[in-house]
Amino acid sequence: MEPFTRVTGVLAPLDRANVDTDQIIPKQFLKRIERSGFGPFLFYDWRRAGNFILDRPAYRGAAVLVTGANFGCGSSREHAAWSLLDAGFRAVIAPSFGDIFKSNSFRSGLLPVELPAPEVAELNRLATEEPGMEITVDLKSRRIRAGGFETAFAIDPFYRECLLNGWDEVALTLRQDGAIARYESTRPAWLPISR
Amino acid sequence: MKTMAEKIWEQHVVVAGDGEPDLLYVDLHLVHEVTSPQAFESLRLANRRVRRPDLTVATMDHDVPTRGGRLAADEIAERQMSALESNCRREGIALYGIGHARQGIVHVIGPELGLTQPGLLIVCGDSHTSTHGAFGALAFGIGTSEVEHVLATQCLRQRRPKTMAVTVDGALPLGVTAKDVALGIIARIGVDGGRGHVIEYRGSTIRALSMEGRMTVCNMTIEGGARAGMVAPDETTVTYLKGRPYAPADAQWDAAIAHWKALATDADAPFDQEVVIDATRLEPYVTWGTNPGQSVPVSGSVPNPVTETDERALAYMALEPGTAMEAIAVDRVFIGSCTNARLEDLRLAASVVRGHSVHPKVRAMVVPGSASVKRLAEAEGLDAVFRQAGFEWRDAGCSMCLGMNPDILGPGERCASTSNRNFEGRQGRGGRTHLVSPPMAAAAAIAGHLVDVREFGKN
Numbered sequence: 001m002e003p004f005t006r007v008t009g010v011l012a013p014l015d016r017a018n019v020d021t022d023q024i025i026p027k028q029f030l031k032r033i034e035r036s037g038f039g040p041f042l043f044y045d046w047r048r049a050g051n052f053i054l055d056r057p058a059y060r061g062a063a064v065l066v067t068g069a070n071f072g073c074g075s076s077r078e079h080a081a082w083s084l085l086d087a088g089f090r091a092v093i094a095p096s097f098g099d100i101f102k103s104n105s106f107r108s109g110l111l112p113v114e115l116p117a118p119e120v121a122e123l124n125r126l127a128t129e130e131p132g133m134e135i136t137v138d139l140k141s142r143r144i145r146a147g148g149f150e151t152a153f154a155i156d157p158f159y160r161e162c163l164l165n166g167w168d169e170v171a172l173t174l175r176q177d178g179a180i181a182r183y184e185s186t187r188p189a190w191l192p193i194s195r
Numbered sequence: 196m197k198t199m200a201e202k203i204w205e206q207h208v209v210v211a212g213d214g215e216p217d218l219l220y221v222d223l224h225l226v227h228e229v230t231s232p233q234a235f236e237s238l239r240l241a242n243r244r245v246r247r248p249d250l251t252v253a254t255m256d257h258d259v260p261t262r263g264g265r266l267a268a269d270e271i272a273e274r275q276m277s278a279l280e281s282n283c284r285r286e287g288i289a290l291y292g293i294g295h296a297r298q299g300i301v302h303v304i305g306p307e308l309g310l311t312q313p314g315l316l317i318v319c320g321d322s323h324t325s326t327h328g329a330f331g332a333l334a335f336g337i338g339t340s341e342v343e344h345v346l347a348t349q350c351l352r353q354r355r356p357k358t359m360a361v362t363v364d365g366a367l368p369l370g371v372t373a374k375d376v377a378l379g380i381i382a383r384i385g386v387d388g389g390r391g392h393v394i395e396y397r398g399s400t401i402r403a404l405s406m407e408g409r410m411t412v413c414n415m416t417i418e419g420g421a422r423a424g425m426v427a428p429d430e431t432t433v434t435y436l437k438g439r440p441y442a443p444a445d446a447q448w449d450a451a452i453a454h455w456k457a458l459a460t461d462a463d464a465p466f467d468q469e470v471v472i473d474a475t476r477l478e479p480y481v482t483w484g485t486n487p488g489q490s491v492p493v494s495g496s497v498p499n500p501v502t503e504t505d506e507r508a509l510a511y512m513a514l515e516p517g518t519a520m521e522a523i524a525v526d527r528v529f530i531g532s533c534t535n536a537r538l539e540d541l542r543l544a545a546s547v548v549r550g551h552s553v554h555p556k557v558r559a560m561v562v563p564g565s566a567s568v569k570r571l572a573e574a575e576g577l578d579a580v581f582r583q584a585g586f587e588w589r590d591a592g593c594s595m596c597l598g599m600n601p602d603i604l605g606p607g608e609r610c611a612s613t614s615n616r617n618f619e620g621r622q623g624r625g626g627r628t629h630l631v632s633p634p635m636a637a638a639a640a641i642a643g644h645l646v647d648v649r650e651f652g653k654n
Contacts, residue, residue: 017504018386018486022618027599031258031271033232033278035339045620070387073420074618075597076322077230078338099390099422100322104338156354158215169340170243173348176210176218180246180350183209183220188454190447191222192310194252194289 001109003166004139007090009063011135011146012054013127019067020074021101025083038079039086058131066093066123072101081108091137093144095120106159107169111139113153122149139164196464198358199427200393203333203458207316209350216352222315224345225301226253226288228279229599230320234343235282245286247349252310253283253290256300257599261562261589265293272600286346299565299591302326302533306410307567309439313428313455318345323533323615325416328425329409330432331458333393335422357467359392359421363400365474370649372543373408374535374613374632376400376472377415378480378490384470386488389421392468395460396426400474406435407539414534415615418487427459481520481645482617482630484508489617493520493635493647511619512627513607520645523629527610528559528640529622530586530633532596535613536564540633541572544613545580547637547648553585554643560587560602562594586640598623611639 029041046052053059065084071094072080081104084092091111105112115123126133126146135146139160143152162169173180197205210218224247231253238245245251255276260267268276276293283290291297297304302323305311313331318324320342327334337351345351361380381388394416401409409426416424426432433452436442443451478492485508491498499516500506509516514523530536530544541563553559561581563569569591572578578588595602596614604610604626613636617628629645638651 016507017502020486020616020618022597022616022621026620026624027597030229030599031275033236033275035233035237045624048624070390070420073386074322074417074616076320076336076338078233078340081338096387096390098387098420100336100338104340107338107340158212158352168241169352170241170344170347173218173344173350173352174243176348176350179210179218180220180348184349187220187222188450190443190451190454191315192312192441192443193249194310194441195249 001166001168004090004109004111004163006136006138006140007063008134008136010059010061010132011064011066011123011127012059012062013124014053014065014067015124017068018070018073021072021077021080022074024072024080025077030077030079035082036086038083039088042083042087056131061088063088064091064093064135064137065089066120066127069095069117071097073098076100078104078108081105081110085110093120093123106162109163111137111163113137113144113155115151115153119151196461198460198464198466199331199395199425199458200333200358203314203316204355206314216354218350218352219316221318221345221349221351222250223310223317224251225305225317225319225324226251226342227257227301227319227321228255228275229257230339231282231342232275232278234339234346237343238346243347245288245346248287250349251288251346253279253288254298254301254304255279255292257593257597259293259592260600261592261594261602267601296566299567300533300536300593302414303537303564303568306330306406307439307565309436309442312436312442312451313432314458318351322417323414325422325424326410326414326533328413328416328423329406331425331428331455333423333425336417356422357392359389359394359468359470360466361394361396361470361472362398363396363472363474364398365400367400367474367477370479370634371477372632372634373404373411375477375480376474377412378482378487378630379477380472381415381419381488382480382490383472384419386418386486387420389416389419392421394421394424396424401426402429405539406431407537410537411534415487418615428455479632479635479648481635483512483514483520485511485617485619487615487617487630490630491520493645495520521647522644524609524644525557525611525629525639526608527604528557528636529562529595529610529612529614530560530636531562531564531594532614533564533593534615535633536562536568538568538571540613541568541577544633544637545577547634547651548584548586548641549580551584551641553640557640557643559585559640560589560595562589563591565591595622597621611636611645
């Protein structure tokens with residue numbers, strides 16, 4: 001995973017609540033067996049319907065998305081986080097995220113930032129009224145700055161460390177091999193075995 | 196005093212997090228073709244192997260064609276199925292692929308094979324893994340990076356979720372099913388009401404449900420925002436499991452039951468949130484919008500929009516506020532999915548269909564949840580009931596629940612569906628989904644419009 005310390009780039013607004021992962025990446029694009037190349041299909045159906053806000057020239061190449069509550073609800077498809085990353089987004093700001101999407105984001109290098117709804121509304125207003133405005137999201141200091149707007153955000157300290165260092169979580173766990181083997185030796189015999 | 200979720204969690208802690216997430220042991224890892232290829236690929240690139248292939252089971256469900264067999268799959272779906280085959284072969288993982296007698300939707304075959312058992316920690320790269328909680332397992336959906344982590348380590352790092360009790364009491368009125376219980380709960384708590392929680396379903400209504408009904412309720416847990424939902428194991432659970440291929444046998448059976456009985460939430464164990472629902476007031480529900488929380492009783496009408504989300508949903512669904520739900524004509528009917536494609540669901544639907552014909556303007560299909568469900572249904576003649584009425588009778592798979600195979604809605608087509616998500620474009624770009632129970636879907640197929648199954652066939 002690519003480390004994440006700080007990102008500065010255009011802030012794009014998508015002022016909708018409950019954006020589900022079917023909207024972020026429709027199912028017809030889940031058949032790829034690679035992790036990359038999903039960017040062109042991000043919000044595919046909404047883009048195709050025309051006049052989609054993220055297609056306005058000022059938001060091209062945006063690095064941060066500000067959006068509504070419960071972003072990424074629904075399906076567990078990690079392709080949703082991959083498509084945002086592949087399209088150039090490094091962070092998403094919302095009042096809340098779907099549980100699985102949030103976990104997938106941490107693990108694939110996309111920073112999910114939860115802010116109180118009034119602050120999200122303010123960022124949304126700024127991004128809408130001043131299209132193309134830049135925002136800085138600093139994971140190290142846990143601060144956000146956009147024009148005159150500045151705030152701090154809270155984040156799970158473990159995943160913050162993982163992101164800052166670009167840690168491979170599998171490698172971290174493999175170091176616990178002894179503990180895992182000890183646990184395995186205590187598992188009861190009636191548990192199911194698939195062979 | 197602990198809740199069932201807390202007990203199971205603590206039984207699976209390999210390394211306590213001490214401020215960091217806990218490292219948990221996974222008893223059963225279910226795998227399918229769509230969310231696993233990148234995980235296997237990363238594993239291979241890192242020169243790692245699957246730690247416990249014997250605790251891993253794979254099937255093909257999302258992409259599979261439901262008629263014409265494997266040859267009917269498109270090129271990309273074929274690539275995904277082949278990738279799963281070669282990954283499972285290389286790692287020694289049991290695979291119930293297309294054409295196998297045990298193939299089916301991952302959340303249908305786990306229980307019917309007896310792999311899903313009380314007290315287990317079960318994960319799968321699929322949000323509807325919550326289904327397995329019906330057995331008193333802690334079961335939740337994970338992303339592909341986590342799939343890779345479980346393949347490599349058989350463990351998962353997680354923070355302990357909060358707990359929510361949803362108590363449903365009273366006898367279900369006639370015509371009201373487990374699906375309506377699920378939709379009723381989501382209407383109450385909202386699509387993100389369960390976020391960050393594990394839900395335990397309790398109360399006399401839940402106790403009276405069959406295992407199939409409990410699976411339907413737990414399946415829809417994720418639509419209320421919670422990753423896992425569960426029901427304490429009881430005699431219904433034990434009776435269901437006895438004699439299944441992977442269920443414990445002989446002396447192991449008694450040891451297992453003793454363990455299962457100790458899992459129930461202790462009396463007075465506190466939950467972070469509690470919700471109480473009166474089952475006697477539930478009705479058959481229909482969704483009118485584009486998320487599973489946007490529902491009304493079938494006897495009601497399309498509501499006035501309150502939020503911008505509501506307005507956008509009404510526009511997408513092409514519905515006018517005030518329209519009686521029963522006045523909404525449908526083009527398609529889909530009976531299937533991990534929510535409602537088990538034998539009991541098909542029996543309920545067939546009991547409504549018997550002696551009727553599908554409306555001439557409606558195209559209706561039944562997609563059994565597994566090859567086994569299909570065989571059992573055929574053995575009792577349900578296929579004949581559906582076929583004679585004009586339903587298509589298909590092979591097992593996820594099918595039109597998410598339309599990754601050729602079974603999709605056309606733009607503007609309206610469907611009464613027993614599946615779990617009415618999101619925009621979920622069943623096909625531009626398609627419009629109304630979530631209902633199996634009997635309600637069957638009645639809509641015959642009437643040609645949404646109809647109250649309680650009144651259906653009275654005249």
